[in-house]
Amino acid sequence: xxxxxxxxxxxxxxxxxxxxxxxxxxxxxxxxxxxxxxxxxxxxxxxxxxxxxxxxxxxxxxxxxxxxxxxxxxxxxxxxxxxxxxxxxxxxxxxxxxxxxxxxxxxxxxxxxxxxxxxxxxxxxxxxxxxxxxxxxxxxxxxxxxxxxxxxxxxxxxxxxxxxxxxxxxxxxxxxxxxxxxxxxxxxxxxxxxxxxxxxxxxxxxxxxxxxxxxxxxxxxxxxxxxxxxxxxxxxxxxxxxxxxxxxxxxxxxxxxxxxxxxxxxxxxxxxxxxxxxxxxxxxxxxxxxxxxxxxxxxxxxxxxxxxxxxxxxxxxxxxxxxxxxxxxxxxxxxxxxxxxxxxxxxxxxxxxxxxxxxxxxxxxxxxxxxxxxxxxxxxxxxxxxxxxxxxxxxxxxxxxxxxxxxxxxxxxxxxxxxxxxxxxxxxxxxxxxxxxxxxxxxxxxxxxxxxxxxxxxxxxxxxxxxxxxxxxxxxxxxxxxxxx
Ligand code: SF4
Numbered sequence: 147x148x149x150x151x152x153x154x155x156x157x158x159x160x161x162x163x164x165x166x167x168x169x170x171x172x173x174x175x176x177x178x179x180x181x182x183x184x185x186x187x188x189x190x191x192x193x194x195x196x197x198x199x200x201x202x203x204x205x206x207x208x209x210x211x212x213x214x215x216x217x218x219x220x221x222x223x224x225x226x227x228x229x230x231x232x233x234x235x236x237x238x239x240x241x242x243x244x245x246x247x248x249x250x251x252x253x254x255x256x257x258x259x260x261x262x263x264x265x266x267x268x269x270x271x272x273x274x275x276x277x278x279x280x281x282x283x284x285x286x287x288x289x290x291x292x293x294x295x296x297x298x299x300x301x302x303x304x305x306x307x308x309x310x311x312x313x314x315x316x317x318x319x320x321x322x323x324x325x326x327x328x329x330x331x332x333x334x335x336x337x338x339x340x341x342x343x344x345x346x347x348x349x350x351x352x353x354x355x356x357x358x359x360x361x362x363x364x365x366x367x368x369x370x371x372x373x374x375x376x377x378x379x380x381x382x383x384x385x386x387x388x389x390x391x392x393x394x395x396x397x398x399x400x401x402x403x404x405x406x407x408x409x410x411x412x413x414x415x416x417x418x419x420x421x422x423x424x425x426x427x428x429x430x431x432x433x434x435x436x437x438x439x440x441x442x443x444x445x446x447x448x449x450x451x452x453x454x455x456x457x458x459x460x461x462x463x464x465x466x467x468x469x470x471x472x473x474x475x476x477x478x479x480x481x482x483x484x485x486x487x488x489x490x491x492x493x494x495x496x497x498x499x500x501x502x503x504x505x506x507x508x509x510x511x512x513x514x515x516x517x518x519x520x521x522x523x524x525x526x527x528x529x530x531x532x533x534x535x536x537x538x539x540x541x542x543x544x545x546x547x548x549x550x551x552x553x554x555x556x557x558x559x560x561x562x563x564x565x566x567x568x569x570x571x572x573x574x575x576x577x578x579x580x581x582x583x584x585x586x587x588x589x590x591x592x593x594x595x596x597x598x599x600x601x602x603x604x605x606x607x608x609x610x611x612x613x614x615x616x617x618x619x620x621x622x623x624x625x626x627x628x629x630x631x
C-alpha cells in the first residue's frame with residue numbers, strides 16, 4: 147500500500163474507489179455540519195456506555211501516531227481488555243472498539259449505534275480481523291454490539307446492548323480482503339482518480355461527501371426524480387449518458403404514474419383535479435389547526451419508558467385558522483433537560499380543543515400522539531381525540547395535484563417554493579428536522595442565556611414556518627377549489 151490508510155478509508159473504497167482516491171489524495175476534509183457533529187457525539191456516547199460493560203478495560207487514549215506503541219505496551223504489561231487498541235498491517239491502520247482476551251483467544255467487539263447489524267458492519271470487523279491476524283494475534287471470535295431497541299426501556303439500561311456473534315460471516319469475507327486491498331493499492335498508485343459513474347452507491351451504505359461535485363451535471367429535472375424508477379433502469383440510463391428527463395427516448399417504458407410525471411415535466415403543465423381538492427378541503431372543520439411536532443430520538447433513551455431511538459416531542463407549532471379568516475399562532479418549546487412531555491401535553495390540550503388538525507404526512511404526528519397516549523394514560527382520551535381529527539395535507543399532492551416543479555416529490559420542501567414562493571426556509575438557521583434535534587440538544591447545554599435564547603428563537607422560527615407554510619398552501623388550494631365551483 148502506498149502509505150497507510152485507515153479502516154474508514156478502506157470502507158470508503160468498498161463503497162466507491164473514486165471516494166477512496168479522493169479521501170486519501172485530497173486530505174482537506176469538509177467541515178462537519180451541526181447535525182453531523184450531533185451524530186458523532188451520539189456515537190461517542192454509545193461507545194462510552196458500551197465500555198461500562200467491560201469494567202477492567204484499558205483505554206488506549208493516545209493520538210493516532212502514539213496509539214500503536216501504547217497498545218503494544220498495554221498488551222505486554224498483561225492487559226486483557228483494551229478499548230481503542232491500534233494496529234497496522236499491510237498499510238491498513240485500525241482501532242478496535244473493544245478487544246479482550248478470553249480462554250479461546252482474542253475476542254473483537256465492534257460497537258455500533260444502529261439497532262441491528264448491517265452488511266457494512268461485517269466488512270468493518272473483517273478488515274480489523276485481517277489486520278489483527280496478519281500481526282499474529284489469534285482472533286477467535288468477532289462480535290457486533292448494537293443497541294437493543296426491542297426490550298430495553300429507560301430507566302433500566304442493563305440490556306441497552308444486544309450482541310451478535312458474526313465470526314462465521316467474517317471468516318467468509320476474509321479471503322476477499324487481500325484482493326480488495328491490492329485493487330485499492332492500484333487505484334492509489336495512479337495520479338488520476340478512477341473514472342466511475344454516479345449511482346446508488348453514492349448514498350449507500352452512507353451518503354458520499356463528494357456527491358455535490360460528482361452530481362453537478364445532473365439537471366434539476368433528472369431521471370432521478372421519476373417516481374419509483376428502479377435503480378437498474380436509472381443505472382442503465384446513466385451509462386447511456388441520459389440524465390435529463392428531456393433526453394428520455396419517447397418510447398421509454400414507464401408505469402402510468404411515471405409517464406404522467408414525465409409528460410408533466412415535458413409539457414411543463416401541472417395536473418390538478420380541482421373537484422377532488424374541493425371535496426377534500428370540505429372535510430375540514432373550523433377552527434382548523436395547522437400542526438407540527440419536532441421530536442428527538444436519542445440513541446440512549448432519556449425518559450421512561452422509552453427505548454433506544456424512540457422519539458419524544460420537545461416542540462410544536464400550531465397555527466389556528468378561524469371561520470372568520472383570523473389566524474393565531476400557538477407554540478411550545480421545552481427549554482431544559484427535564485422530560486418535555488407532561489408540560490407539552492398540557493399546552494397541547496389547551497391549544498387544540500375542537501376542530502380539524504392539519505398535518506403534513508400525518509402518520510408521523512399520529513404515531514407521536516399514540517405514543518404519548520400510551521405513556522400518559524390519564525390524558526389518552528384527549529390525545530386520541532386529536533389524533534382522530536388529523537387530516538393529511540400531503541395527500542392532496544399524492545393524489546390530486548402534480549407539478550413538474552415538485553420534482554417528483556410530495557415533500558413540503560418541494561411543494562412550498564412552487565405554490566408559495568415568497569415563503570422560504572433558506573434564510574433560517576434551522577432548515578430541517580435533524581438540524582432541529584441537534585440545535586435543541588446544543589441549546590440544552592448552553593451555559594450563557596444569550597446563546598440559549600438565540601437557539602430557542604431559531605427553533606421557534608423553523609417550526610413556525612412549517613405550520614405557516616401549511617396555512618399558505620391551504621389558502622392556495624382553497625382559491626383553486628373556489629374556482630372549481
Ligand atoms: S459521489 Fe458517488 S461516484 Fe462520486 S465519489 Fe462519491 S460514491 Fe463515488
